Amino acid sequence: MAYSLSLGLLYLGLLCGNGLVSARSELFTPDPSRGPHFTGCRSREQETFRCWWSAGIFQNLTEPGALRVFYRTKNALSEWQECPDYTHTVKNECYFNKTFTHIWTSYCIQLRSVRENITYDETCFTVENIVHPDPPIGLNWTLLNVSRSGLHFDILVRWAPPPSADVQTGWMSLVYQVQYRVRNASHWEMLDLESGTQQSIYGLHTDKEYEVRVRCKMSAFDNFGEFGDSILVHVAQIPSKESTFPMTLVLIFGVIGLVILLVLLIFSQQQRLMVIFLPPIPAPKIKGIDPELLKNGKLDQLNSLLSSQDMYKPDFYHEDPWVEFIQLDLDDPAEKNESSDTQHLLGLSRSGSSHVLNFKSDDDSGRASCYDPEIPNPEDLASLLPGHSGRGDNLPLVSRSSLSIPDLGVQQTSEVEETPIQTQPAVPSWVNMDFYAQVSDFTPAGGVVLSPGQLNSSPEKKKEEENEKKIQFQLVSDGAYTSENTARQLSAEVPPSPGPEQEYQTFPTQAVEGNLWNGEYLVSTSDSQIPYLLPEATPAPILPPVSDYTVVQEVDAQHSLLLNPPSSQPAICPHSPNKHLPAMPTMPMGYLTPDLLGNLTP
Amino acid sequence: MSRSLKQVAVLLVALLCLDLHSRVGSAPICAHGPSGCHVPSLADLFDRVIQHSARMHSLSNDLHSEFEQYFLPSKNHIGKIYRKCHTSSILTPNGKENAQKLAREELTEVILKLLMAWRDPLFQLHQSMAHQQDFNSFSSNKALEMGDMAHELRKGVEKVAERMRVLGMLGNSVTGLSVAEAMLPISDSGEAMSNYELLYCFRRDSNKVQNYLKILKCRIVPEHDC
Numbered sequence: 001m002a003y004s005l006s007l008g009l010l011y012l013g014l015l016c017g018n019g020l021v022s023a024r025s026e027l028f029t030p031d032p033s034r035g036p037h038f039t040g041c042r043s044r045e046q047e048t049f050r051c052w053w054s055a056g057i058f059q060n061l062t063e064p065g066a067l068r069v070f071y072r073t074k075n076a077l078s079e080w081q082e083c084p085d086y087t088h089t090v091k092n093e094c095y096f097n098k099t100f101t102h103i104w105t106s107y108c109i110q111l112r113s114v115r116e117n118i119t120y121d122e123t124c125f126t127v128e129n130i131v132h133p134d135p136p137i138g139l140n141w142t143l144l145n146v147s148r149s150g151l152h153f154d155i156l157v158r159w160a161p162p163p164s165a166d167v168q169t170g171w172m173s174l175v176y177q178v179q180y181r182v183r184n185a186s187h188w189e190m191l192d193l194e195s196g197t198q199q200s201i202y203g204l205h206t207d208k209e210y211e212v213r214v215r216c217k218m219s220a221f222d223n224f225g226e227f228g229d230s231i232l233v234h235v236a237q238i239p240s241k242e243s244t245f246p247m248t249l250v251l252i253f254g255v256i257g258l259v260i261l262l263v264l265l266i267f268s269q270q271q272r273l274m275v276i277f278l279p280p281i282p283a284p285k286i287k288g289i290d291p292e293l294l295k296n297g298k299l300d301q302l303n304s305l306l307s308s309q310d311m312y313k314p315d316f317y318h319e320d321p322w323v324e325f326i327q328l329d330l331d332d333p334a335e336k337n338e339s340s341d342t343q344h345l346l347g348l349s350r351s352g353s354s355h356v357l358n359f360k361s362d363d364d365s366g367r368a369s370c371y372d373p374e375i376p377n378p379e380d381l382a383s384l385l386p387g388h389s390g391r392g393d394n395l396p397l398v399s400r401s402s403l404s405i406p407d408l409g410v411q412q413t414s415e416v417e418e419t420p421i422q423t424q425p426a427v428p429s430w431v432n433m434d435f436y437a438q439v440s441d442f443t444p445a446g447g448v449v450l451s452p453g454q455l456n457s458s459p460e461k462k463k464e465e466e467n468e469k470k471i472q473f474q475l476v477s478d479g480a481y482t483s484e485n486t487a488r489q490l491s492a493e494v495p496p497s498p499g500p501e502q503e504y505q506t507f508p509t510q511a512v513e514g515n516l517w518n519g520e521y522l523v524s525t526s527d528s529q530i531p532y533l534l535p536e537a538t539p540a541p542i543l544p545p546v547s548d549y550t551v552v553q554e555v556d557a558q559h560s561l562l563l564n565p566p567s568s569q570p571a572i573c574p575h576s577p578n579k580h581l582p583a584m585p586t587m588p589m590g591y592l593t594p595d596l597l598g599n600l601t602p
Numbered sequence: 603m604s605r606s607l608k609q610v611a612v613l614l615v616a617l618l619c620l621d622l623h624s625r626v627g628s629a630p631i632c633a634h635g636p637s638g639c640h641v642p643s644l645a646d647l648f649d650r651v652i653q654h655s656a657r658m659h660s661l662s663n664d665l666h667s668e669f670e671q672y673f674l675p676s677k678n679h680i681g682k683i684y685r686k687c688h689t690s691s692i693l694t695p696n697g698k699e700n701a702q703k704l705a706r707e708e709l710t711e712v713i714l715k716l717l718m719a720w721r722d723p724l725f726q727l728h729q730s731m732a733h734q735q736d737f738n739s740f741s742s743n744k745a746l747e748m749g750d751m752a753h754e755l756r757k758g759v760e761k762v763a764e765r766m767r768v769l770g771m772l773g774n775s776v777t778g779l780s781v782a783e784a785m786l787p788i789s790d791s792g793e794a795m796s797n798y799e800l801l802y803c804f805r806r807d808s809n810k811v812q813n814y815l816k817i818l819k820c821r822i823v824p825e826h827d828c
Contacts, residue, residue, distance in 0.1 A: 169702075
């Protein structure tokens, strides 16, 4: 019984001792391997301070009084004094009260064993550097707000400074640090230092329990005090699950409605959207000509279109280099642009200059109903061409080959003079006459293929024709004419051998409408549709190439081009151009009337 | 005789006039009424000065800990090597009660003495820190700023003292602070103090100044719990 009692007492004593020791050892862990040493000195309010020591491995020095503390202040030469107060309740503690505490003064303390006169430990410090303030008191929290979703909330944490610290007089200026964590987590969240006595914590999660604690230190010093007691913060989450359901429904329906609207919009504005997103590539267009018409092949409409065209751009000459031009009066090449080519051809002139075909009318010439076209000089003709003045090789449309294709075999002798073409003055109806023969294609050698069934005149013509016509008769596919001789040859003869121009055909000249010097004007035939290109059908024999060009000499009443003097064709026009231009040699070549051409067609 | 009397009279009048003029001090512009500029009260002045001293002390603490971190890493946080500062000769109260028991005039004088004593040593500190390669420019700028702040604080405290004198809170025992004798920072061994010692001492003295100002304010400006 006594034994058990003593055991119990001992056990209790050990517990109490352990508790005391453990409480202090949280602050200062004595080093058991060392001898007697100071474990720490602390001041709570910068007015008093305490020091603790430990005996260490020297267990024989644990009884009180074996180790003593001596201190010395360094403000003046002072001797070592013993600790003013050994705390009775706490073991190994030396307490310095207000009278013995001097701030801003260096202290040095020694741990001595008086019996052995050994100094085991010594340390020096100043009091303001060992201040660890007490923890703040009165920690509480208030709810600031809860987020709309109900998942987060903010709180305001408040506390009071430790009562031991004299903050009212300003003796101690404290700063605080708040820490929080989810309960039982391992990591504490630290907030910034706060000089006031409250702080907000944002972004806490509902339905989670939080732990908040606070500690303080002197501003501009480094020693934090102990933490105060933690408080628990918890906000229950308001169940609002039913509110999310309609929200999702609303979202889904809204998205579906938007999609439907978009689809409707796209379908209704499809054309516009197509134009915006996929702009149409502009197709090449010919001014005044509907490509549909060309495709359909309705030559009547096209001819009417062509004949109704008054305007054309002189720049076209440059664009289509293989367009042949009729050289007219060469005095004023600059004025050529002012009037149409048909007018040039026909001798009409708006400006009244002699630049175009037969603008000049001889005063002594009596004009008949059909006028004699003046045959311009080859040089004049050449200079009429824009941009080609001075080039002797330039040839007009009708009588010469392509300008930019020198291998067409343009042959022009300088001595050949073309009779100028005379036109009746001021006959506007000329512009609507068709007097061209359409050329389907041209040979590399320079020959021009007319359609239908016409072939180039061959060198097997009559000798006088060859002599007279020095310029090879060239026909261009964009509407040239054939000479009468050529036509006669074509109709009368069967070419002995197919030449290279076998594949070409000529177009009938009748119903070539319009003075449009387009590259594409067609000749409308009375009987049939004219194929644009007939490369293989050659009903007529191939003739050797004729001279390069033929000059339109006059236009008769039937709106046919007179290529030769009318002496060979008295039925056409009684007038002879030779009267008007005695200097001009007569062209041996004739001309084709639409009737003739019609005979020629196979 | 009359002539000499006249001259004397003229002289006397002149002297009187001069004396009068010399006695008339410069009146502040804002002295008349609230329509003028805002005149800070004594409490405001004290607050400003205390704030300034707190900043100065914080700056000195930063510099000191920086120095300690880079140059004396093995320092025990308890043990501090004893250093004798050049301002140790100035008698300063070593505790709260001592400071509270001290007269206002003496407390003010102590503050001014401390600030005066650090004017030249801070300049020297900045110079030596700027020249050394060990410190980066940031630290030397801090030292310069510290010196400027000490200078401004001294001016501020002088103004406060002036205001207190005007308000009659200070007796006439505080004379216009006579320029303190040049106190060269010399350590025990007679050599000039090192940078670390200067920083250590200034950190301590700036803390003193801050606390003294707070106590002074608490005593002069009536506040609750003071």
